[in-house]
Amino acid sequence: MRIGELAARAGTTTRTLRYYESRGLLAARRNHNGYRTYDEDDLKLLRQIRTLQDFGFDLEETRPFVECLRAGHPEGDSCPASLAVYRRKLSELDELIGELQAVRAQVGEQLVRAERARDELAADATVPGGPDPVCELGGRTR
Template sequence: MLIGELAERAGTSTRALRYYETRGLLEARRSANGYRTYDAAELRVVREIRALLAVGFALDDIRPFVACLRAGNSSGDVCPDSVAVLRRKLAEVDAAVARLGEVRAQLSAQLSHAISSREETCKRQTC
């Protein structure tokens, strides 16, 4: 299929596909007239790339998933290198969640203090 058809089927732009190709994630052949042509398997690769990008993976993190698909696996996350990336990404998310919990607790305490200070001020004055 040509790049426009692949882009339409994958729900992305031809520019994104060319970028994925320059990053070594997508494989295209050139026809005699110089057009990029793609196997149907590349649609699965593009969908995997897009799904991983949507949840915050960087393109370099996606490489093992693409390699896993190209190795003939039904999913890009069944290979050891992909599992390692998933573990690392999960640890990053857990750390971010913990940090957000700390920030939330700090903001909650600050809000409670602000409310009680305002109530004390209003008791002494008419608010």
């Protein structure tokens, strides 16, 4: 099949396939008129790349899987180098998730604190003789 069909079957674009080729991830045969030609194995390989990309792997991280398939193994993750990438990715994910949860907690605290400060000002403002309101409080003014 030609590049357009392969791209369509993998749910991507011809530009992407040429990019992968330029990165040495996806090799193509050429037919008599110079068009790139692919087979079902290329589709499998491409789908492997796309799956990993969807997981957030960057292109270089997919290389071991690609080379594993190219070496004739039944799956891209049939080789130790691929398993190593899985493991590294898992620890990266764990670290990232942890950091994001910490940030989430901090931002949540800030929100609570800021809302409390706002409410206290609002309460003061309703008390006769309380401080003058400095901020616009509650909803939008305009």
